[in-house]
Amino acid sequence: MAEVVQPAIQAAKDERLKKEGLGARLMKRPELGAIAGVILVTTFFLITADSAMFTLSGIMNFMTPAAQLGILAIGAAMLMIGGEFDLSIGSMVAFAGLIFGAATVTLGLPLIFAIPLTMIVAAMIGAVNGSIVLRTGLPSFIVTLAFLFVLRGASLVGLKIASGGSTQLRGVRDAVEGDWLAPLFSGDAFGPLFVWLAEAGVIETFNNGAPKVPGIPVEILWFAFLALVATYVLLRTPAGNWIFAAGGDSNAASNSGVPVRKVKVSLFMLTAMCGALVAIITVMDSGSTDARRGFMKEFEAIIAAVIGGCLLTGGYGSAIGAFFGAIIFGMVTIGLTYTDFDQDWFQIFLGGMLLIAVLFNNFIRKRVTGER
């Protein structure tokens, strides 16, 4: 657990305890593996990749996909700490994209209605997932695996109905054009700041004087914001304690008065809403939605969470870890294009990284619990 030790209230020294070095204390933090991974991957690309990768535009280039995955990974990490899985989040992105596309294009709703509608539908599906898991006591793996197919299929069928036979729904960009809420969910933020920085000569510009990076893509801001909020909730609020407790031992937790069912259903809803947020951002960005959106993202999100230190058995992990896990992902997918390596090395790397992360986490858990 990542509490800060208050030095003032350290108990009287026990002579049987050896002094713990900084290294040993750091080892006990769940996000250490992911931070080490980021350093490793950064070093690797600093050596092998074109120097353009670590310019401002290069960084935005890999942070954008990292952020889109990271929003899902933070939801997945919270749910994993709470002791459950959701394999349907990738399909949820497609399904929420359909709802959002249909609401804006087919129904012509403004964003102020379309976004809450998408969120509510996603949350309801999350609640159904969670209720089935908790009512029946079946593993969440199998229940959400069913929803992986159900939602993917529903997206296909729904898209055909909404678009009249096609598996793609276009025209979202025109539909949301000029909506006052649009800047919150699409495009780049802090545009004027970047123009000013360009004029001041701090950042790179095109020949006509416009900055090469027009601003920070909003998904990156959402990603950072969610990572901070999730970390705060986990470490500093009763709800966070309940999440750890529900995942660590749901029986012990409910005997101690933790509302385990409520906690878990809320986490399923939160994860589904993370999927919906990614759907809204990416659909508005590309101007269309299709049934393959979010394909395989559930696995990538879970991998990012595991690289970030979450245990598959629940009760341990961190949102900041998932944040760095997602950044590793983005760096590798995009970074390989800056190198001479074939891009298809990506999947090999991914599997290797996952295996190392799981072995490392297993070792850490034994250190933390003092198992031998």
Add this chain to the structure above:
Amino acid sequence: MTQDSKFHHGDVSTDAKPIIEMIDIEKHFGNIIALAGVSFDVKPGECHCLLGDNGAGKSTFIKTMSGVHKPTHGTITIDGKPMNFSSPRDAMEAGIATVFQDLAMIPLMSVTRNFFMGREPTIGRGPTKRMDVQKMNETVVEEMRKMGINLRGPDQAVGTLSGGERQTVAIARAVYFGARVLILDEPTSALGVRQTSNVLATIDRVRKQGVGVVFISHNVRHALAVGDRFTVLNRGKTLGTAKRGEITPEALQDLMAGGQELAQLEGSLEGTV
């Protein structure tokens, strides 16, 4: 005045009113009579041992006391007022805390997080409502020191504590949250000698704070070390209650086993039981 020992200091005043009184409790599960009229009471500052062999009805009885089961017959009074527990939460609110064998502890979580699990103190309001981490940490270190355990730090994971220390955390937690009667379900059954003596010392400390302790055990020596009164259950009935100093270990042992058979057994085992 009975003799003080390592784990027993001072007697309970005999005129103290019981906190909880259970009179003629019966519990039937279908056609099985698990409890056939058990009477039991706990006074403040007293350690009342409930002894009995496996299947004697100890578990059913404490589950009735802690609100898990409703008695089929009989009355439960607290401070003289009749009570009707419909859930463990009711019993908890009345000050009856139970430390079950699984302890309700999560090894991966820190001592602080375990201690306050489900009952976290908060500061701030609305969206800034958060756990009062500093107060939580200070309280845990302080409460554990009172119980004789020096933590490495409040963020130490429970998994790194020994069995006896975990038991002590669970007891300290129950006492901190206002337990007046503390039910300990076989707290020493899985522990080594040293850890057992730690737990017995903890029970003595808690008792001196005025908490009534119900100590369930089938180990006569552990019970005699710390108990003020001893009630023996056998086949769903009370075989009587004895005061400290009025009964020998051999007599208790015999009562628990129902007399006869153990006497024969003991002969063949040459006094090793």
